[in-house]
Amino acid sequence: MLTLPRQAPAVQWHRQPAWRTYVQELFRLVSRRRDFTTEFRRLPFTAGVLPEQRRLLLDPALLSVPPLGVRFDPGDEYGRRVTLLRSIASHEGGHVIFSGRKPQEQRLGWLWNALEDERMERLVMRRFPELCADFDFLGDVLWLGDHRPEVDLQTSCLVWRWAHDRPDVPFAVPLELEVLWREQVRPLVEEAWEAHRDDVVEIARAILKVLPEELREEAEPGLGADGGGMSGVQREEPQQPVCTKGKRGNEETAASGSGGPGSENPIPEDSSRPGTSGAGELPGPPPAPVATAPDGLLLLTEGHARRLAVVLAPPGRPARQEAHRSRGRFRYDRHVQGAERPFRRRLGEDRPVPFLLRLCVDLSTSMSGERLRAAREAAFMLARAAHLARSRLQVIGFTTSAREIVAPDLPWQEATARLVGLEAGGGTQLSRGLELALRGYARPDEQEILIVITDGELLPADVRTCGLLLDDQRPYHRTLAVVPILIGESVQSASSYLDLFGAAHPVMALDEVSRTVHAALTTLRARSRT
Numbered sequence: 001m002l003t004l005p006r007q008a009p010a011v012q013w014h015r016q017p018a019w020r021t022y023v024q025e026l027f028r029l030v031s032r033r034r035d036f037t038t039e040f041r042r043l044p045f046t047a048g049v050l051p052e053q054r055r056l057l058l059d060p061a062l063l064s065v066p067p068l069g070v071r072f073d074p075g076d077e078y079g080r081r082v083t084l085l086r087s088i089a090s091h092e093g094g095h096v097i098f099s100g101r102k103p104q105e106q107r108l109g110w111l112w113n114a115l116e117d118e119r120m121e122r123l124v125m126r127r128f129p130e131l132c133a134d135f136d137f138l139g140d141v142l143w144l145g146d147h148r149p150e151v152d153l154q155t156s157c158l159v160w161r162w163a164h165d166r167p168d169v170p171f172a173v174p175l176e177l178e179v180l181w182r183e184q185v186r187p188l189v190e191e192a193w194e195a196h197r198d199d200v201v202e203i204a205r206a207i208l209k210v211l212p213e214e215l216r217e218e219a220e221p222g223l224g225a226d227g228g229g230m231s232g233v234q235r236e237e238p239q240q241p242v243c244t245k246g247k248r249g250n251e252e253t254a255a256s257g258s259g260g261p262g263s264e265n266p267i268p269e270d271s272s273r274p275g276t277s278g279a280g281e282l283p284g285p286p287p288a289p290v291a292t293a294p295d296g297l298l299l300l301t302e303g304h305a306r307r308l309a310v311v312l313a314p315p316g317r318p319a320r321q322e323a324h325r326s327r328g329r330f331r332y333d334r335h336v337q338g339a340e341r342p343f344r345r346r347l348g349e350d351r352p353v354p355f356l357l358r359l360c361v362d363l364s365t366s367m368s369g370e371r372l373r374a375a376r377e378a379a380f381m382l383a384r385a386a387h388l389a390r391s392r393l394q395v396i397g398f399t400t401s402a403r404e405i406v407a408p409d410l411p412w413q414e415a416t417a418r419l420v421g422l423e424a425g426g427g428t429q430l431s432r433g434l435e436l437a438l439r440g441y442a443r444p445d446e447q448e449i450l451i452v453i454t455d456g457e458l459l460p461a462d463v464r465t466c467g468l469l470l471d472d473q474r475p476y477h478r479t480l481a482v483v484p485i486l487i488g489e490s491v492q493s494a495s496s497y498l499d500l501f502g503a504a505h506p507v508m509a510l511d512e513v514s515r516t517v518h519a520a521l522t523t524l525r526a527r528s529r530t
Helices: 015-030 079-097 106-127 128-145 156-163 176-195 197-209 294-312 334-336 370-389 412-420 429-441 460-476 487-501 510-529
Strands: 037-040 045-052 056-060 245-248 253-254 320-324 344-349 355-362 393-398 401-408 448-454 481-487 506-507
Touching: 015 037, 015 056, 015 079, 037 510, 045 079, 056 079, 079 106, 079 128, 079 156, 079 370, 106 128, 106 156, 106 176, 106 197, 128 156, 128 294, 128 510, 176 197, 294 412, 344 448, 355 370, 355 429, 370 393, 370 412, 370 510, 393 412, 393 429, 393 506, 401 412, 401 429, 429 448, 429 460, 448 510, 460 487, 481 487, 481 510, 506 510
Parallel strands: 037 056, 355 393, 355 448, 448 481, 481 506
Antiparallel strands: 045 056, 245 253, 320 344, 393 401
16 A cells, blocks of 8 residues: 655655655556666656666656646645656656667657657556546646747657647647648657557657758757766666656756666557547547447446446445443443443444436437447446446436436446447437436435536527526435536537536546546535535
């Protein structure tokens, strides 16, 4: 079990054994290697790995966090340090387990690492979905720091891995190179993110070939990917530590690590992680392995479902016992001892409030293809989480009409078979699904939550009908919480959902659906305890 260290202001944090143990165990957990040692010392970069020497190097100064624009920012020094260490140590461990050897040519090695960072992080997140938010935090810290780099055609190969899912932050290459970037360079960059590690070098070579001649002759970009002299201490076939540089003050820093030995203890990798891809605008659901059979969906969603199940059914506080004169369970041993209180009474048991999940899925024609696949995966994930937590789930499909696909008490096997067979066709009318959901009843001890998954913009008449339904049912559903999840480009229609429900959550992948639902359930769980 990993235990967070406590604050000890009298001693520098990196000199405290608790912090050093925390970083070491994190790295071992992700890298699956126990023969690496961790060293804290002043470096020209933030972190790096010497795989030949089995050493993890960390600069205790870490990175400075910008005050604005950073996602998942804990907001305090302690929380930021924990998140930075968790993301950096996990990144380094990911290089050890998933990356191959870094090319020796300086420019090729820099570009290889720029592509490998994102490819490797996606594989790590497949294994540890809880690291998604940490990697987003680290990427925003590097990109939005005090010394943001000028994005030329070459630097964009690295910056795009942070910018592709941030349409709210400006990203643009020089105007004269925009066509070259959009039609030739960016497709290769995104191809490398989902490629096998043996193919990344060739993709990097292909990118260098299409770069203008003047860029090939320039010095290494300011936002670099080289370990800054660390290769000089290695013997025999040196492997330069791989890093993704940011800025700390006037000094270049690095926040990622080295490609580990690809031939030693090889672990098969699956580069088909659901991730994000696309253009500068908010992209639609990314390509992912088609999993229509229950076993395939189970494999894809199991990790997210187990994380949600912990919130749906958290462990309660056990009851304590106190001695009593006449109430509770009679204790013969206390009686023969002549105790004044021979009974034991249970007090203080805390049982968490059970949840009733209601899911309304848009099955209109516009949901065909990737959007329906994403909705099917989300529904399967919620069904699996409810099954693990022994909670009840109702699934409703709506178009211009609505039907109940999964009843609240339907057995697990039958529910999965119905979810796999979801098909799209028809128009979009949320009021039909909302009416059917509000018609249902919850048990007296259940907390209701309604999750809406859709991609369509609502018509004004449909919005008015939904508003009337909510007003009519509000006295009878005082604790009903609504979580609208908008897939892909539906962020443009978020205003309708904000007016109706007070919230709208644009998503692009299954892990974002999981995080959104997890946050909503956590909030409701906290309210139920107050």
